[in-house]
Amino acid sequence: MQDFDRILFVLQPGTESDGALARAGAFAVSVQADLTLLMVVDRPVATAELNQAQVDTAIRDRCLATMQQALVALDPPIEAECLVAFGRPHIEIIRTVLRGGHDLVIKAAETQNGGLRARLFGSHDMHLLRKCPCPVWLLKPEERQPYRRILATVDFAPGAADAETEGLNRRILDLASALALAEFAELHVAHAWEAPATGLLHRWGAGVWATDTTTDELRYVEQTRNQHVLGVDGLIKGLGERIGPEGFAYLKLKSYLPRGSAIEEIPALAAELDVDLIVMGTVGRGGIPGLLIGNTAETLLDRCDRAVLAVKPPSFETPVSLDA
Numbered sequence: 393m394q395d396f397d398r399i400l401f402v403l404q405p406g407t408e409s410d411g412a413l414a415r416a417g418a419f420a421v422s423v424q425a426d427l428t429l430l431m432v433v434d435r436p437v438a439t440a441e442l443n444q445a446q447v448d449t450a451i452r453d454r455c456l457a458t459m460q461q462a463l464v465a466l467d468p469p470i471e472a473e474c475l476v477a478f479g480r481p482h483i484e485i486i487r488t489v490l491r492g493g494h495d496l497v498i499k500a501a502e503t504q505n506g507g508l509r510a511r512l513f514g515s516h517d518m519h520l521l522r523k524c525p526c527p528v529w530l531l532k533p534e535e536r537q538p539y540r541r542i543l544a545t546v547d548f549a550p551g552a553a554d555a556e557t558e559g560l561n562r563r564i565l566d567l568a569s570a571l572a573l574a575e576f577a578e579l580h581v582a583h584a585w586e587a588p589a590t591g592l593l594h595r596w597g598a599g600v601w602a603t604d605t606t607t608d609e610l611r612y613v614e615q616t617r618n619q620h621v622l623g624v625d626g627l628i629k630g631l632g633e634r635i636g637p638e639g640f641a642y643l644k645l646k647s648y649l650p651r652g653s654a655i656e657e658i659p660a661l662a663a664e665l666d667v668d669l670i671v672m673g674t675v676g677r678g679g680i681p682g683l684l685i686g687n688t689a690e691t692l693l694d695r696c697d698r699a700v701l702a703v704k705p706p707s708f709e710t711p712v713s714l715d716a
Contacts, residue, residue: 396425396570398492401472402485402499403431403459412500412531413462417470419498422574427472429463430488431455435478452476482519486712489526501530501699521674521693521702525710527567529701539575539668543698544568545582545658546627547673550619559706560673565631567703568671572643573635577668579643581628582661584654585620587613620649659695671701 401416403409413429420427433455436447459474477484485497502515520528546561565581572579624647632640650657662670693700 396420396423396495398428398494399425399496399498400428400430400485400489400492400494402481402497403429403462404481404500404502405431405433405455405458409500410462410465411534411537412498414466415531415537416498417463417466417472419571419574420472421470423570425496427470428488428492428494429459429472429474430477430485431459431475432477432479432481432484448478451478481516482523483712485520486524486710487714489524490710490712490714495526496529497524497526498529498531500533518693523710523712525704525708527563527701527703530699532699539571539577541578541580541665541667542568542572542575542669542671543580543582543658543662543665543667544671545584545654545673546624547583547654548623550616550623553623556705556707560703561627562630563703563706564671564673565627566634567701569631569635569639569643571669571671571701573639579645580665580667581624581645581647582650582658583620583624583647584650584652584657585617586652587616617649617651624649655695659697662696662698667698669699669701670696671703674702674704 399416399420401413403413417427419425433451436451439447442450455476456474459472463470463472463474475488477488485499488494489497497520499517499520502517517530521530544564544567546564548557548561568581569579571577628645628647631645648661650661658670658672693702
């Protein structure tokens with residue numbers, strides 16, 4: 393099961409983050425993790441009266457006061473380390489993660505035109521999702537508290553399992569179950585699958601051109617589905633072994649295997665179940681670590697109107713360094 397030791401909450405200047413901070417604080421308390429607050433601001437320009445160091449100090453003191461006030465305003469108030477950084481938000485967030493060894497980043501999703509979907513691409517959030525080495529939990533501005541239903545999405549190719557995919561699916565389920573237990577929420581597991589050779593069976597059967605391949609096609613589809621069912625069952629069995637029978641029973645776990653593209657099926661299932669959070673994996677592409685996330689993941693995020701927890705594979709390495 394996923395353990396959390398150090399959680400980083402990003403407080404965005406000039407935005408309403410009280411609800412998000414309350415959720416982050418409550419979650420940190422429930423999992424007995426240390427909480428750190430971070431504000432990232434543009435470096436102000438020196439004036440005739442104040443040099444750069446003096447201006448930086450004044451801004452930093454103001455930000456620290458804002459964070460302390462936000463912590464005191466919580467019910468109940470909580471204690472947390474408060475940090476201020478100057479620079480590009482996603483870069484400084486990741487550098488803070490690297491310095492502090494944080495294992496989870498929580499922040500309110502940026503909004504544009506009132507929608508979660510509209511702001512993802514080209515935003516600081518998307519840069520963070522692509523490059524942050526630890527899981528990133530993006531909260532909707534107005535969320536149901538506590539969560540009632542969490543959807544974990546897993547992906548694999550039957551018969552072609554590899555350590556990277558297995559590690560990512562395990563992390564997804566461990567994180568999703570930890571959140572579900574902390575939030576007293578139901579856990580739903582989804583895996584979208586396809587039968588890519590179906591169209592070929594329409595045209596080609598038994599080595600000759602065929603006009604009636606209905607039986608072969610149905611057999612192929614059923615066999616393909618059974619392989620995916622076995623894969624999901626194995627992942628769920630492994631989760632039960634890791635968290636124990638009592639915790640597993642409390643999750644009230646249900647699994648779904650919609651046939652079709654994950655890009656279409658996962659958002660539709662999330663809407664049908666009215667889930668509060670989607671836990672999903674993001675993977676590198678093209679041999680460039682951390683630069684991009686997978687096509688499916690990007691499109692899912694673009695279509696998603698739920699809170700998202702994005703998880704990287706165990707071998708992921710961020711391209712962001714501590715060098716200024």
